[in-house]
Amino acid sequence: MSAFSAALRISRRDARRARGRSALIITMIGLPVLVITLFLILMETMSISSTEGVTAELGTADARIRETYTRGEVYQDVEGRDWAAPAEPGGPARSRTAAEVAALLGAGTRLVPIGQGSVEVRNGGGYDHVSAHEVDLRDPLTAGMYRLVEGRLPASPQEVAVTPGMRELGARIGGTLTVTRQDRPVRVVGVVGHPHHLDGREMVGLPGTLFPDRRDDEADWSIRAGWLADTPQPVTWDVVRRLNAAGLTAFSRAVVADPPASTAPYAAESDVDRIGTVVLIGVMIVLEVVLLAGPAFLVGLRRRRRELALIAAQDGSPGHLRMVVLADGLVLGGGAALLGLVLSLGLAGLAVVFEAGRLVGRAGPFDIPVVPVAAVTSLGLLSGLAAAVVPAVQAGRQDVAAVLGGRRGEARDRAGRPVLGVILLAAGVGATFFAVRLDVVWVSAAAVLSQLGLIALTPRLVRAAAGLAARLPLPFRLAARDASRHRARTASAVAAVMTATAAFTAAGVAINSNFADNRDSFQTTVPAGTLVITGSELDDGEWAEVTEAVRERLPGVPLIEAAEGRDARGRIMGTRIRGGGPGMPGVDSLPIGDSRLLRLIQGRPDPVAAEAFAAGKAVVFNPALVRDGRLAVTLFPRHRGEDHKEVTFPAVVAEAADPRHAVAVLPASALRTVGLTAVVRSLYVDPAAHRIGIDQLSRFHREVDAVNKETSTYVERGFDDGYLAPQMWVLLGAALVLVLGGTFVATGLAAADLRPDLATMASVGAPPGTRRLVVAGQAGFIAGLGVLVGALAGVVTGIGAAWHMTVQEYSHTFVLLRGGLPPFPDGEPTVELPWLFLAVIVIGLPVLAAAVAGLFARTRVTLTRRMT
Amino acid sequence: MSFDPVVRLADATRVHGDGPQAVHALRGVNLEVGAGELVAVMGSSGSGKSTLLNLAGGLDRPTSGAVTVEGTPLTSLTAKELAALRRRHVGYVFQDLNLIPSLTAAENVMLPRELDGVRAKQARREALAALAEVGLDEPDRFPDELSGGQRQRVAIARALAGERRLLLADEPTGALDTPTGDEVLQLLRARCDAGAAVLLVTHESRYAAWADRVVFLRDGMIADSTDAALETAR
Secondary structure: OHHHHHHHHHHHHHHHHOHHHHHHHHHHHHHHHHHHHHHHHHHHHHOOOOOOOHHHHHOOOOEEEEEOOOOOOOEEOOOOOOEEOOOOOOOOOOOOOHHHHHHHHOOOOEEEEEEEEEEEEEEOOEEEEEEEEEOOOOOHHHOOOOEEEEEOOOOOOOEEEEOHHHHHHOOOOOOEEEEOOOOEEEEEEEEEEOOOEOOOOEEEEOOOOOOOOHHHOOOOOOOEEEEEEEOOOOOOHHHHHHHHHOOEEEEEHHHHHOOOOOOOOOOOOOHHHHHHHHHHHHHHHHHHHHHHHHHHHHHHHHHOHHHHHHHHHOOOOHHHHHHHHHHHHHHHHHHHHHHHHHHHHHHHHHHHHOOOHHHHOEOOOOOOOHHHHHHHHHHHHHHHHHHHHHHHHHHHHOOHHHHHOOOOOOOOOOOOOHHHHHHHHHHHHHHHHHHOOOOHHHHHHHHHHHHHHHHHHHHHHHHHHHHHHHHOOHHHHHHHHHHHHOHHHHHHHHHHHHHHHHHHHHHHHHHHHHHHHHHHHOOOOOOOOOEEEEOOOOOHHHHHHHHHHHHHHOOOOOOEEEEEEEOOOOOEEEEEEOOOOOOOOOEOOOOEEOHHHHHHHHOOOOHHHHHHHHOOOEEEOOHHHEEOOEEEEEEEEOOOOOOOEEEEEEEEEOOOOOOOOOOEEEEHHHHHOOOOEEEEEEEEEOOOOOOOOHHHHHHHHHHHHHHOOOOEEEEOOOOOOOOHHHHHHHHHHHHHHHHHHHHHHHHHHHHHHHHHHHHHHHHOOOOHHHHHHHHHHHHHHHHHHHHHHHHHHHHHHHHHHHHHHHHOOOOHHHHHHHOOOOOOOOOOOOOOOOHHHHHHHHHHHHHHHHHHHHHOOOOOOOOOOOOO | OOOOOOEEEEEEEEEEOOHHHOEEEEEEEEEEEOOOOEEEEEOOOOOOHHHHHHHHHOOOOOOEEEEEEOOEEOOOOOHHHHHHHHHHHEEEEOOOOOOOOOOOHHHHHHHHHHHOOOOHHHHHHHHHHHHHHOOOOOOOOOHHHOOHHHHHHHHHHHHOOOOOOEEEEEOOOOOOOHHHHHHHHHHHHHHHHOOOEEEEEOOOHHHHOOOOEEEEEEOOEEEEEEEOOOHHHO
């Protein structure tokens, strides 16, 4: 034990003496700890856990019961926030009466109705949607749900209370607001505050004040009716399940305080994947930190070789030497972790003091998630220890006499564990392709396995690469040989670079492929910039009003009409086209209209096509869709009914200005031939004739919405490709930092080791430039090898991830619903390698690393040829 | 002695640092070494032996005075030109850490020639010849696979590869046992007799006996100089 405290003392003193190195290691370990714990604490503080949120949710009640859209059995999570129904609902359920619900809860239950949803508030020419509660806040059961800030609570159906955020909409005590589509006036009598939602816009009124009668609007499930229940006995999980069986969900005080061990058969879908993601990110960070910090500890070992030899000379065993170096890891890792923790607690405290929660509109009580924070902090400490393991083993093996005699006294490094490496690598690659059927996170997890294999193989790779360098010019050959001789140091740095590169390359390939997939499968029926006004649900009179309103607001702008087909029963029929080649997803409703519509969609005048169109022929822009001069279309009811009908239209093939948005156009007259009536329900505005600005659009949208809320107005934006570049830049930046960081730590160490060699070179007449080139060669070797192998591994992982992302969308449902494994995804994946990104990483980063290292290399010669 | 010396130090002074901390490593030293001459420099630790050697080879510059190698005054040369001069005219042999561990014996000998732009094939041919001259027949071994004596042989071969004839040796036998040390000295003497100029720093008077001339340094000044003084000990 005293030997241990001596080791700790030596480490502490040494950490203070070598400030630069200590600062570097502390930053490498402490920064991730700081960032992650700060994130955890802020998330926990911001989030309102079910126990913290009980009062806001329940007031003083025992449970809050909510209706679902079904009367069949449902399954819910602990809080009843998420639930699932095993079967499709058999049509909407009639609302339950309070008596029915009370019967499920037992005698002596008191129920207070409470509804939650959103209400439309008239504001200028349009409506705003505002969250709302319908509940009598005067009832003692609701105590604590809102606190009264000003005025009084609503006492009649004409009165409401609002949150402070509603002032933006002009709500004042004593003033009037106009709510719902019926423009019902209500008087604001009070201002109330929600305990957690600080700046939300909310409104509270008595039941029946704010929400339209549900029976009028059975499709609007955003409004959930329910009750606060005051029960004689606590509402246990058994009672909750009884409510679930009747299609009700419950948030119960008793259940939240003492959650059931399992909510089976309800399982939150994303949990496994989420835990997997967290563990995966944790493993990657620890791995990277260990690999980065490892060489830094080796620097310390080199510097202290003599000190350690002296300890050995004072009868210290190799075990003692190992202990001294491990104590380094403990002191620096522990110090860094502690520093990170203290800083993050301080920052989080500051954030709470200054109510930073207001910025995001949410604030719970200041909370420290003890277990995760402790875990992250110990991981930091562990990373420090782990990074010191290799140097410690080396310290134990050093040749004491040689070191004391002033000669190089390092033991030879071993050649890694090639067999283990190959096995892990093979297992990882196999697992990657197996994981394609599961989820991206499992693809990445498999990649970690092959990464570990590559790390075990790195010393071999270093040796092989140095062998290849035999033909290079002298400085680079020397650098490569030296790198290979000091394999522990080089391998650790190469592995750090490799791991970082693999992660970022994989992400780059996956993101780029996903982007390509989105781009290729993007299809609209109108050109970008077209303003679209649609109102399928409207009758002729309502549509006329809408058309009139649009004309008033866009005076003089030509409006192009488009129609939709209705069958004999008046149902709106979709016109579906599938296929047309790989990556062409098809459309569910073809544009139907006159020659002006054809002109708009084709994007150029085409007399031949126009003539055929006028003669009742469909104009098709993708030749693959036309067989024997006819276009096959599936007619199906857009809302109700499962029946569908295959029909064909006579068609001609034409060329569109932009085939991406043009599929085909049907003449209105053609509908009659398949028994449909053409009814105009859409207006298009050609961007060439008139473009609407963003501000105008939002006003236009509100105003048309105010005329009839069943209309939709939007501007077709086309495919937005702007999001790819920023993501790739972020990846590149992160790769740059880690690759250069890892390279420079190791190059600095190598340069220190090389000093006697550089002195020898100087003595035989090597100019300073050659010496610089040797150092540059060291950096280039580490970065180049790491980046190359890492990029290869990353591309494999990226392809695996892209495969999953671009072919199979909802694989997880297979696990949940069918049990067993999902099948391997069917169909061709979109894989598009980001060549420029890869080139910058594989070529650019090593060149940059070499240039910077060479530029900053110390070329002053310190002769260390004698120990006198 | 025939003159036109290979290296000449004229009133060479080297001061490290300045102000009260200034250390006068060398004070006004005059020394000439001609071809075929082996000059031994002796003196206690800190007497300025190594500084003298560094100045003579252009690894360091005198604070005042002049150094001339093969007729070229070093004062006006740039760092790059100094390096070129060392490559072509000067060879060093140190006590230890002479060889670059990641290069083989032959590659170490090739180093100055390669740096000079000689093609690898020719450089290797020259290196093999130089190694044969010093009696080493394992050119492709790495330094840590060689014995201490063998390593010094490689260093001497490198110091004299090409057309170089100034050899500066700093305690070349310091890390060797007596018989091996004797062998190395014998080799140096032989190279000297073949036309090289050797400046040998040592503190063992036994080896001074091999020298044509012995220079004693004390506190940075030449305290005494003797022509083949210890001739009889040879």
